[in-house]
Amino acid sequence: MSETDIGLWGVPLAIIAGAIRVSTPFIFVSLGEAITERSGRINLGLEGTLVFGAMTAYAVAVLTGSPWLGVLAAMAAGSVFGLIHGFICRFPRVNDIAIGIAMMQFGLGFAFFLGKPFIQPSAPKLPSIPLGNWSSYPQVQAALNINVLFFIGFLLALFLTWAFRNTRPGLILRVVGDSTDAARAMGINPDRVRLLATALGGALAAVGGAYLSLYYPGSWNEGISSGQGLMAVALVIFARWNPINCFLAALLFGGTGALGPALQSVGVTQGYYLFYAAPYVLTLAILIGTSSPNRALSGAPGELSLTK
């Protein structure tokens, strides 16, 4: 048995594997939210969208036998959530943060209600790509058994970074996000841009949910999410609205999240609550280290209510 005994190497391996396994929902939610926030709106309710997406994806996968149809259905449901948020927030005096919190309740409530019949059945899982066959260690093979959505998330982060800078929709999005008046002067309808940006954000957040229910941990119940949706929204600010940073922040969060179980598995067993808090402590430390009172929020869209 000793040839597969990896001992303390289990910790770095778990961090890498955890970063890949756990990060995907954070990646999708934060990329979606980055699009929404770049348009000058904040949707704090993506936790609800994520969970509703998880339920929809699982239910459709159970009913049709196809996990990809599940993902598509989740995207459709997520964009409807985004459209509701985007539509309501275009009216004057409506607070987008508050609507987001209410939408979170709305999404959770309906997801739990409609998801009741799907807790018991098993759904087909999303496929993964085995990239670790070169290694003789089953642990490495398992760690490098990477879900397709992770790669899609990575490519999406690259694409969005490029698109924000170099495409016309990207430019429109940024103009709307920085100044409603400037956008109007350019003949852009800011409400429509924000509506679409929020719908897209919702669709991506729902993909994050689909990953939770159809791949990892890969089941549907009411405890499937432990606040990933809310945390991912916060990570967007941490990542300063930069899609590549969102991807990296998600990796960091996933990797440090694996620390707690990994350390216990190699015998570091005391104070595990504190290890479990590692992602939050580390994120906060980096945030404090990289912030400065003078350039308070460089990169922040000017119209964002959260950072005004």
Add this chain to the structure above:
Amino acid sequence: MMTNRFSMNRRQFLQTSAVGLAASAVPGLMGSTAFAQEALTIGFIYVGPKDDYGYNQAHAEGAAVIKAMPGITLVEEENVPETVDVQKTMESMINLDGASLIFPTSFGYFDPHMLAMAAKYPDTQFRHCGGLWQEGKHPANTGSYFGYIHQGQYLNGIAAGHASKSKKIGFVAAKPIPQVLQNVNAFLLGARSVDPAITCQVIFTGEWSLAIKEAEATNALVDQGVDVITCHVDSPKVVVETAAGRGAFVCGYHANQSPLAPEKYLTGAEWAWGKVYTDFITKAQAGEKLANFVRGGLKDGFVKMSPLGPGVPEAGRKAFEAAHAEAMTGKLSVFKGPLKDNKGNAVIPADKAYAEDAIDLESMAYLVEGVVGSTS
């Protein structure tokens, strides 16, 4: 108004009891006609969703058994936190639904919540799952029930000991509390009855229901070479599916999870609350005094084992069945000396063997030698 209501309840209760006595004297007459006129309202309170494939579902299935009994009105409330909410839920069941017997099924409901309500509503009976009811210390209209499910984990351990090739087994646990520590220890002791070289790695997730962390803990265990895993969390679905997905064997907990992993599921320790609740209700209907302290194991039908899966080798099957038969006599002693904890302290002297109903076991605060893990 309120007092009227209660005295009426008591009167109803007495009438029901009279009917119950009469009916039990003539068993042939027992049936819907005798009980349909007098309703006994029973309240069930769950800390999580009723369909969690685990702890709460096991109780809800038990409640469903008594729902089918004649003359019973069942009122259920799920997702009730262990705060003032549960106190108000109990009161609401008493005041608005006329419940005369309440089963708060989560450990944290006991003190102070159920005790406070029991003092306030002395005419209502409360029976709590998992609490350590003590005569003189706790109100007479309260009580507690639980099962020796550590026996089930011991049997899980025997199956695991035979199925394990790496001689490393693993346990995903929520919190280091006596009920969990008993299970972890029993799982290892069962495995060590097969091979004393086996060790058990425990990972505490710190929460009763936290899907991602349970999945990560399971993966971390498999990465360390663990090839049989069981758990004590509210909803074992994630652990079972993740472990089986990684190729490890699993032993179930709370309910039968074999449909989730038919090939990898060895066996499982299941609750059989239907029997416990039926006993209480039958007594209540018969007007007998409800017991305050109820415990039972495999022999008493409080706990049962899932059917053995294909992963258990023939030798394991025999050993499992032998131990199971011993447990069915009520003579199985899981915790016996000499036993050390995993810090090297002797915890059970050589000449001591705890019977299944030994009350000391319910305050277990150590992990036995061979378990890798820490209680804080």
Add this chain to the structure above:
Amino acid sequence: MSVEVNNPARSLEPGGAASFRPALEWLARRAEPVVVGLAAIVTGLALFSIFILAIGKSPVALFQIMYTGGFGSWFSIQNSLSRAAPLLLTALCVALPARLGLVIIGGEGALVLGGVAAAAIATPLTGILPPYPTLIGMALAAMVVGGLWIGAVGFLRHYRGVNETISSLLLSYIAIALMNQLVEGPLRDPASLNKPSTLALPADYMIGAIPGMDVHWGLVIAVLACILSYVLIEATRFGFAARMAGGNVRAAQIQGLPVGRLIVGFTAIAGSFAGLAGMLEVAAVQGSANASLAAGYGYTGILVAFLARHNPLAIILIAILLGGLEASGGLIQRRMGLPDATVVALQGTLFIVILFCETFYGRFKVFNPDLWKGSVK
């Protein structure tokens, strides 16, 4: 939403019946939130009825049960009030910083650590002090810890430029981890077997019920905190300066307002209220600090604060309404056989409509005396 409300001003000739006019104006301005709010609630319930009909249940039965469970009897009213008590304080933790334009969502952390601090200091205090001084000591400890926790968020925001929303959320997760570690480690009462807790407060040290009611004194304390906060914001220079700074930080700085002190001061006060909520949970409900402190009151408080538009007096009303909704939630489960999720979905629907209806404020002439015929601007 109908605009066809009788305009009381129509009957008034310019200058005529002048003695009624101020009263009418007062009434009109006060009536707006009530009318819009009630219309929103009715609309939200109507929308939810569609869903209830779709699943084959009766909306009428649902609303009857909601009324019975939330406000239909003295018991139900007390039930609602008990649930509202902690929400008042956690909502203040959001509403006060909101006056400065800060979005704090980490009140849960301050509550949890406040509870732990109160329980920790109670152990030595109960040995040497009678109940009242002990409780005051516990409250102070909780408020100091909660104040430091959220005050740190304000400090980081002003002096380090750290976004307060994300830092408060991160800190609340860290606080819950600290609480668990302390409660299961150094502060654990060894006798707390299956529910790790700190040493229990002796029974005669517990905060009791308001006479004639089954609601603990925490409700009174929380209502007082709301009134105090209202006075602080509306009637003090500190509050006025905060509102100025909340409108525009740069302009406030140019005017020489101590923005840094305002931010740290307001966040610290906000945090101390959340900490106090934790102390009340320990001293009036749980008797000790344990994981049940993290029951989500901090998060529900965010919703309450936003629904109340960060007005401390409106918080009292909204928190009681929410308490009523939660109180009736149990009855909906029991009487209609619906899962708990129904209540969450109902809350979501209702809150979306209520928040959406904010757009109607100031749209109706009837509520705005400045637009009435004959008003002298």
